[in-house]
Amino acid sequence: MSQCSIVPPRRHIASTATPSVVAIVAELYQRHASRHTTAPLKLPAPPHARHGKRSSSFLIYGYFVTFCGNLVIFANMVKVMAMTQVDRDGLRDAYSDVRDDKSECNWAVFKYDGSQVIVSAKGQTFDDFKAQFGDDERAFAYLRLQTGDEMSKRSKFLLVTWVGTGVSPIKKAKMSTDKALVKEILSNFAVELTVETASELNHEAFLQELVKAGGANYGTGIRE
Numbered sequence: 001m002s003q004c005s006i007v008p009p010r011r012h013i014a015s016t017a018t019p020s021v022v023a024i025v026a027e028l029y030q031r032h033a034s035r036h037t038t039a040p041l042k043l044p045a046p047p048h049a050r051h052g053k054r055s056s057s058f059l060i061y062g063y064f065v066t067f068c069g070n071l072v073i074f075a076n077m078v079k080v081m082a083m084t085q086v087d088r089d090g091l092r093d094a095y096s097d098v099r100d101d102k103s104e105c106n107w108a109v110f111k112y113d114g115s116q117v118i119v120s121a122k123g124q125t126f127d128d129f130k131a132q133f134g135d136d137e138r139a140f141a142y143l144r145l146q147t148g149d150e151m152s153k154r155s156k157f158l159l160v161t162w163v164g165t166g167v168s169p170i171k172k173a174k175m176s177t178d179k180a181l182v183k184e185i186l187s188n189f190a191v192e193l194t195v196e197t198a199s200e201l202n203h204e205a206f207l208q209e210l211v212k213a214g215g216a217n218y219g220t221g222i223r224e
Contacts, residue, residue, distance in 0.1 A: 084178045085116040091185045094119045098144050099188070101155060109133075110140045110182065117182060130201045136166035138175060140182050142189070145203075147210050156210045159189040163196050 094108035104124050109132045111120035120139065121132055133139060141160040148154050161179055163172055191209045195201060 083115070084112075084174070084181060086181050086185070087116060087118045088185060090119040091117070091182070094122055095142055095186050097122065098142050099157070106145075107141060107143045110142075112138055117178065126203045130198065133162045133164065133198070133201065134166075135164040137164050138162065138167055138171060140179065140186070142186050143206070145207060145210060147207065156191075156213075157189045158206060158210070159183070159186055159192045161192075161194045163194065165196055 091110060094105075094110070097103050097105045098108050105122050106124050106126075107129045108122045109120045109129070110117050112118075117140065123129060129141070129143065132141070139162040141158075141162065143158045143160060144155050145158065146153050147156050161175065163175055190213045191206075193206070193209065
């Protein structure tokens with residue numbers, strides 16, 4: 001029983017040398033059902049194998065496996081690039097809660113549930129805020145911090161985009177368009193930050209960014 005390898009086509013493939021497509025598909029199905037993905041695929045004996053020649057069945061199989069692989073890659077890309085939906089009512093309620101001076105809620109985190117951005121968590125302490133982000137996650141956050149001294153305190157707001165180090169390049173690229181949808185609701189902030197590691201989720205560093213931003217330049221406060 002021969003093992004097959006993918007070989008790029010070098011000449012016209014004769015249809016008379018094509019193995020049974022049904023046999024190939026049946027074997028692929030059996031491998032999938034049994035999860036024996038590392039086992040070699042069993043093909044019908046190539047017509048010219050006894051003469052030591054490379055049969056065109058090898059080339060047919062190469063085309064077939066390459067097509068299936070490309071189809072899976074394309075399907076995954078379509079899934080990732082699907083239009084993102086936003087839970088607008090949920091985001092708007094969380095946004096209003098963080099902005100309310102009478103509320104104890106100081107932050108809200110928004111994550112992906114499939115292709116939808118939803119409210120993932122809300123809370124009060126910065127330590128709880130830091131614990132919301134994973135290396136393989138994408139998220140947005142809206143955060144209220146107190147600035148000033150004991151004589152004059154003022155609430156200021158940050159928009160944070162989290163892109164973990166384990167996020168794929170395709171998903172990273174899509175964050176810019178998704179963020180535009182989120183900013184239609186989370187529209188008022190003094191500073192906008194993008195962070196990738198837990199060490200960047202630093203309370204003092206966030207305060208310093210707010211100090212550098214000066215007044216609350218709502219709606220246009222993007223760090224240079």
